[in-house]
Amino acid sequence: MPTDSWRKALLTAKATLHQAICCLDESSLQIVIVVAEDGRLLGTLTDGDIRRGLLRGLEMSSTVESIIHYEPLVVPPQWGRDTVLQLMQANKFHQLPVVDANRFVVGLHLWDELLTPSRRSNVMVIMAGGRGTRLGEYTENCPKPLLPIAGKPMLEHIIERAKAEGFEHFVFAIHYLGQMIEDHFGDGKKLQVTIEYLRENVPLGTAGALGLLRTRPTEPFLVTNGDVLTDIHYGELLDFHIRHSASATMAVRLHEWQHPFGVVKTNGVDIIGFEEKPVARSHINAGIYVLEPDVLDSIDSNERVDMPTLFARVQEKQARTIVYPMHEPWLDVGRPADLEKARNESAPITN
Secondary structure, three states: OOOOHHHHHHHEEEEEEEHHHHHHHHHOOEEEEOOOOOEEEEEEEHHHHHHHHHHHOHHHHHHHHHHHOOOOOOEEOOHHHHHHHHHHHHHOOOOEEEEOOEEEEEEEEEEOOOOHHOOOOEEEEEEOOOOOOOHHHHHHOOOOHHHHEOOOHHHHHHHHHHOOOEEEEEEEEEEOOOHHHHHHOOOOOHHOOOEEEEOOOOOOOOOOOHOOOOOOOOEEEEEEEEEEEEOOHHHHHHHHHOOOOOOOEEEEEEEEEOOOOOOOEEEEEEEEEEEEEEEEEEEEEEEEEEEEHHHHHOOOOOOOOOOHHHHHHOOOOOOOOOEEEEOOOOOOOOOHHHHHHHHHHOOOOOO
């Protein structure tokens, strides 16, 4: 739902068949969304419904009330692209209204737009300056983000996935062996994108390089670590951030850890219960974020700052910080075992 073009498809139940035909022509969306006076969904109708109504004896001046589908298939705004596509494919629908919990129409999914996402003007910053010391000999002569996975550098997988969702403007924050990254990707023309560079003279942490941005973004921008392989939909993350009016959004993964021993619960010296090898669940930082431009006010130029610190500073200003729960495959390539896993298995985002 990149635009508000769906609003052209709105009509009330008192509209005439003639008005419905004009609505279909003007919107080119092949659907009329019928709403009550307050904007709540009543139903939908198509060109075929109008034609069948005319065959039944309706006139162009007749209202559309008798040809409305009053129980149309709809989806909530939080549903992701893949789920919506599967539902549309299963039901052979090319349009699917989006309604909130109160049945107010808030958008319209279109099959063609979901298959070919529209261009995103938002910037994506990729943190690619780390030394990758835990990878040992693998990074002695190669920066970690350039390590090949399925025949391509990790960075290229990130770019291709984001590009498939309409992102075209990338900024690489580089430090360790950064010239190798510049030599490989250049200005991005080979990948049909635009790439700029932030050159850290000293390591600035997972957020500090943002203070080097020469041109401040004018809209929300994404930040991702350059060693994270994932099937996340960056566009959906961005839309989630905007929909929740957040200043900073952090993608998180559910991490489970099972205690190796039985746990004894006590109150002083008294035993009050037992729990056999309990499982602890917590959310961990996935290394992918969306930030509003004014978040940059919390970073000084050439200041070393990590993302958790930046989020804490945003919170101190009473601005909203939220999490985006991930369920997609995700791999932080930080150790040799992670690299081997990415290379030997069906790794995330590899094509």
